[in-house]
Amino acid sequence: MTWGEREPERVEERIRIEPDGTVVALSGKIEFGQGIRTAFAQLVADELDVPIEKVRVVLGDTDHVPHDMGTFGSRSVAQEAPLLRRAAAYARELRARGKPIEGAIPTDVRLRPDAERRYVGKPMPRLEARDIVTGKARFVADVRVPGMAYGAIVRSPVRNAPVRRVDDTTARAMPGVVAIVREGGLVGVVAEREDQARAAADAVEVEWGEAPPPNEQRWDVPIRDDKGVDEAITAAPTRLEAEYILPPISNAPIGPSAAVADVRADGAMIYAGTQRPFGLREAIAEALGFDEERVRILPQMPSGTYGRNSSGDAPYEAAILSKHARRPVLLQWTRVEEFAFAPTRPAAYLKVAAGLDANGRISAWRYDEHTNVHTGGGFDPRWGAEASGRNAEPHYRLPKARVTLHVEPTPLRTASFRSLAAAENVFAIESFIDELAHAARQDPLAFRLAHVEDPRLRRVTEHVAKSAGWGRAPGERRGLGIAATIYHGTYIAEVAEMHVAQNGRARLVKVWAAVDPGATLNPDGVRNQTEGGIQQSASWTLFEEIHHRDGRIANSGWDTYPIATFRDAPESIEVDVIGDPTKPSTGVGEPGAVCISAAMGNGIFAATGVRVRQLPMTPERVRG
Amino acid sequence: MRTTLRVNGVDREIDVPRRTTLLTALRDDLGLTATRYGCGAAQCGACYVLVNGRAVASCLLPVEQASGVEITTVEGLARDGDLSPLQQAFVEEDAMQCGYCTSGMLISATALLHADPRPTDAAIRDALAPNLCRCGVYTRAIRAIKRAAEAEAGGSVQATERSRT
Ligand code: FES
Numbered sequence: 063m064t065w066g067e068r069e070p071e072r073v074e075e076r077i078r079i080e081p082d083g084t085v086v087a088l089s090g091k092i093e094f095g096q097g098i099r100t101a102f103a104q105l106v107a108d109e110l111d112v113p114i115e116k117v118r119v120v121l122g123d124t125d126h127v128p129h130d131m132g133t134f135g136s137r138s139v140a141q142e143a144p145l146l147r148r149a150a151a152y153a154r155e156l157r158a159r160g161k162p163i164e165g166a167i168p169t170d171v172r173l174r175p176d177a178e179r180r181y182v183g184k185p186m187p188r189l190e191a192r193d194i195v196t197g198k199a200r201f202v203a204d205v206r207v208p209g210m211a212y213g214a215i216v217r218s219p220v221r222n223a224p225v226r227r228v229d230d231t232t233a234r235a236m237p238g239v240v241a242i243v244r245e246g247g248l249v250g251v252v253a254e255r256e257d258q259a260r261a262a263a264d265a266v267e268v269e270w271g272e273a274p275p276p277n278e279q280r281w282d283v284p285i286r287d288d289k290g291v292d293e294a295i296t297a298a299p300t301r302l303e304a305e306y307i308l309p310p311i312s313n314a315p316i317g318p319s320a321a322v323a324d325v326r327a328d329g330a331m332i333y334a335g336t337q338r339p340f341g342l343r344e345a346i347a348e349a350l351g352f353d354e355e356r357v358r359i360l361p362q363m364p365s366g367t368y369g370r371n372s373s374g375d376a377p378y379e380a381a382i383l384s385k386h387a388r389r390p391v392l393l394q395w396t397r398v399e400e401f402a403f404a405p406t407r408p409a410a411y412l413k414v415a416a417g418l419d420a421n422g423r424i425s426a427w428r429y430d431e432h433t434n435v436h437t438g439g440g441f442d443p444r445w446g447a448e449a450s451g452r453n454a455e456p457h458y459r460l461p462k463a464r465v466t467l468h469v470e471p472t473p474l475r476t477a478s479f480r481s482l483a484a485a486e487n488v489f490a491i492e493s494f495i496d497e498l499a500h501a502a503r504q505d506p507l508a509f510r511l512a513h514v515e516d517p518r519l520r521r522v523t524e525h526v527a528k529s530a531g532w533g534r535a536p537g538e539r540r541g542l543g544i545a546a547t548i549y550h551g552t553y554i555a556e557v558a559e560m561h562v563a564q565n566g567r568a569r570l571v572k573v574w575a576a577v578d579p580g581a582t583l584n585p586d587g588v589r590n591q592t593e594g595g596i597q598q599s600a601s602w603t604l605f606e607e608i609h610h611r612d613g614r615i616a617n618s619g620w621d622t623y624p625i626a627t628f629r630d631a632p633e634s635i636e637v638d639v640i641g642d643p644t645k646p647s648t649g650v651g652e653p654g655a656v657c658i659s660a661a662m663g664n665g666i667f668a669a670t671g672v673r674v675r676q677l678p679m680t681p682e683r684v685r686g
Numbered sequence: 687m688r689t690t691l692r693v694n695g696v697d698r699e700i701d702v703p704r705r706t707t708l709l710t711a712l713r714d715d716l717g718l719t720a721t722r723y724g725c726g727a728a729q730c731g732a733c734y735v736l737v738n739g740r741a742v743a744s745c746l747l748p749v750e751q752a753s754g755v756e757i758t759t760v761e762g763l764a765r766d767g768d769l770s771p772l773q774q775a776f777v778e779e780d781a782m783q784c785g786y787c788t789s790g791m792l793i794s795a796t797a798l799l800h801a802d803p804r805p806t807d808a809a810i811r812d813a814l815a816p817n818l819c820r821c822g823v824y825t826r827a828i829r830a831i832k833r834a835a836e837a838e839a840g841g842s843v844q845a846t847e848r849s850r851t
C-alpha cells in the first residue's frame with residue numbers, strides 16, 4: 063500500500079521556532095475531537111524540551127503545512143506522530159548547534175529516551191477544552207468574515223438531476239437578496255441574512271430533468287479462498303449458517319455541514335471542516351478554474367462527522383455561491399438537508415456458514431459480505447478489500463476459509479463512516495462465533511480463546527473478561543456478551559451487560575473494554591475515544607436506520623432518525639488501556655465502535671435466549 | 687424591527703426582521719457564536735440558552751418574545767475569566783470530543799444545578815435528555831456534572847482533592 067508513503071521529510075516543513083521561542087509544529091492532519099492537537103503538542107514539547115504552552119500546532123492550513131493525503135481512520139496519530147517526533151528531535155539538534163532549523167531530516171536522528179519525556183503518556187486536558195467551554199472555540203459556521211453574506215441551495219428532488227429551467231422572478235425581488243446563482247446543476251441564493259436566503263431559495267422555481275441512472279457496476283473480491291471449503295462444511299459433524307442484516311445509517315453530525323468561501327478574481331479562501339485539505343484544494347481549484355496555489359484551505363473545528371467530512375459538498379457549494387455573488391458567503395446546511403442529502407453508510411447483508419469438528423473446533427468457514435462501496439470516493443479495486451471488506455476475515459484459527467466481498471450498488475451515495483465496513487463484519491462474525499460456541503456447548507469466552515493464536519488478542523480478551531467478572535450471573539433478564547477484534551493493529555475486547563425489559567426494550571447497562579493500541583501517547587485520550595466509539599455504536603445498534611425509496615431519504619430530523627440520548631447512556635463504560643509499550647502506536651478513534659454491536663447481541667442472547675441478527679435491535683426483534 | 691436584548695447582563699440593541707429567532711440574533715447580529723445551530727426544531731439542544739435561569743431552545747424563540755428577559759449564553763458563564771464549577775468540571779473530566787454540543791450541555795446543566803444542587807443520576811439524565819451528543823460523551827458529562835455539584839457543595843474539600851490529582 064502506498065497511501066502513507068512520502069518524500070524524505072524536511073525539518074522546516076514541520077517545525078519552526080519563532081523569535082520569542084514559540085515552537086510551531088505543522089501537520090496536514092486534522093483535529094476533529096480525537097485529540098491529535100494535544101497529542102502532537104505533547105510529543106513536540108518533549109522532544110524539544112519546552113513547556114507545552116510554548117507549542118503551537120498548526121493543522122491543515124494548505125498554505126503552511128506539508129502536503130498530506132488526509133486524516134482517515136484512526137491512523138492519523140499512528141502515522142504522523144513518528145514523523146513529527148523525528149522532525150522535533152532534529153530541530154533540537156540544530157538548535158543546540160546554533161544552526162538554522164532547516165534541511166532534510168537524517169534517518170539516524172537521536173530521539174529523547176522515554177524516561178526523559180514529561181508529557182507523552184500523561185493524561186492532560188485537551189488544549190481546546192477551555193475554548194470550548196467558554197464559547198471561544200470557532201467552528202466552521204462560526205467564522206465571520208467582513209462583508210460576509212449567507213447562502214442557501216435550491217435542492218433537486220434527487221441528486222445530480224439536471225436543471226431544465228429556472229424562474230427566479232419572485233425570488234429576485236425579495237428582501238436582502240444579493241444574487242441568484244446558477245452554475246451547472248447548482249441553483250442557490252445569496253442574501254444579506256440567512257433567513258432571507260432561505261426564503262428566496264424557497265421562492266425560486268426550478269424544473270429538474272431526469273437524473274442519470276446510478277452506477278450499477280458490481281465486483282466480487284476474494285479476500286481468502288482456500289480449496290475445499292464447501293466440502294469441508296458439508297462433511298463437518300456440526301454445521302451452522304446465519305444471515306446478518308444492517309440498514310444504511312447516517313453519520314448524523316450534531317452540526318450540519320457548513321463552509322465559508324471567499325472567492326476573489328485572483329484567488330480563494332475556503333474555511334471548511336475537511337479531513338482532506340489538499341484534496342479539497344484540488345477540487346475547489348478545478349471547480350473555480352484556478353491554479354491550486356491560489357486556493358487556500360483553512361480547516362476549522364468541525365462538528366464531529368466520523369468520516370463524512372471527507373466529502374466536500376458544502377465547501378464546493380459555498381465557493382460557487384461566493385464566486386457569483388462576489389462576496390464571502392457562509393453556507394450552513396439545515397438539519398433536513400443534512401439527513402436528506404448527505405451520503406450514508408450502506409446497508410450490509412452478511413451470510414456466514416461454518417463447520418465444527420468432533421472436538422467443537424471450527425474446521426471450515428465461509429463468509430459472503432454483500433454491501434456497497436464503503437468510501438466516499440467510489441470503488442477502487444486496489445483498496446476494495448481493505449475498505450469495503452474491512453475486518454471481513456476473522457482473527458481466529460480457521461483451517462479452511464473462503465471470504466468474499468460482493469460490492470453491490472445501492473441507490474444511496476456512500477459516506478465514509480467510522481471503521482468503514484468493520485463494524486458490520488465484526489457484528490456478524492462475533493455474533494456467529496457466539497452462536498458456534500453455543501452450538502458446541504462451550505462458554506463463548508472459552509470458545510474464543512480456544513481459537514485465538516495472537517497473544518495480544520488473547521491478552522485483551524482475558525483482561526476484559528476478568529474486569530467484567532465473566533461467568534457471573536448479572537441478574538433477572540440480564541446477560542453478559544463478549545466480542546473482540548483487531549482493528550488496524552489495535553487490539554480490543556468488550557463486554558456488554560444487557561438488560562431486556564418484558565416489552566423487548568434492550569438497554570445497555572454497563573460496558574467494559576480492554577484496548578491495546580501499542581505505545582500510548584495519552585491514555586485518557588484513548589479512553590475518551592473508545593468510550594465515544596462504544597456509545598455511538600451502541601446507538602447504531604439499538605436505534606438507527608435510514609429509510610429511503612427511489613433514492614430519496616425519508617428521515618428529516620432527530621424525530622425520524624432517533625439516536626441515543628443521555629437516558630440511554632450506560633451506567634458506566636470502563637476502558638482499560640493496556641497498550642504494549644514495545645509496539646508502535648496504532649489508532650484509537652474507531653476500534654471502540656467495532657465490537658460493541660456483537661457484544662450487545664450476545665448479551666441479549668445470554669439474557670433471553672433470543673438471537674438478534676438484524677439491526678437496529680428494536681423491541682420487536684428482541685422479543686423474537 | 688429595533689429591539690433590545692439583555693444578554694449576559696448587558697443591554698444590546700439590534701435591528702432585525704420580524705420573527706428572527708433568538709439564535710440568529712445571537713449568532714449573526716451579536717456575534718455570540720457559542721450558541722449553535724443543530725436542527726432549528728427544538729430537537730437537539732445545541733442552541734440552548736438560559737432565559738431567566740431556565741434552559742430553552744433559542745432556535746424557536748422569536749426575538750419579539752426575548753426582550754425583557756434575562757438571557758445567558760455560554761459566553762456569560764465564566765466570571766472575570768474564572769470558569770464556573772461546571773465549566774471547570776467539563777475540562778477536568780474531558781467531557782467533550784468535538785465540542786459542538788458542549789455549549790448546550792453546559793446551559794442545561796447550569797439550569798439543573800440551579801434548581802437542584804445535588805441531582806441524582808436520573809435527574810441529570812432527564813434534565814440533559816434534550817442535549818444530543820453524537821460523539822458519545824454522555825457518561826463523562828454525567829461525571830462532570832456530579833463533580834461540579836460536589837465542588838459547589840463543599841468547595842474547599844474539593845479544592846484540596848483537586849490539587850492532589
Ligand atoms: S438547534 Fe435548537 S434545539 Fe436544535
Ligand code: FES
Pocket residue numbers: 095316365366782783784785786787788818819820821822823
Ligand atoms: S462532543 Fe461532539 S457532538 Fe458532543
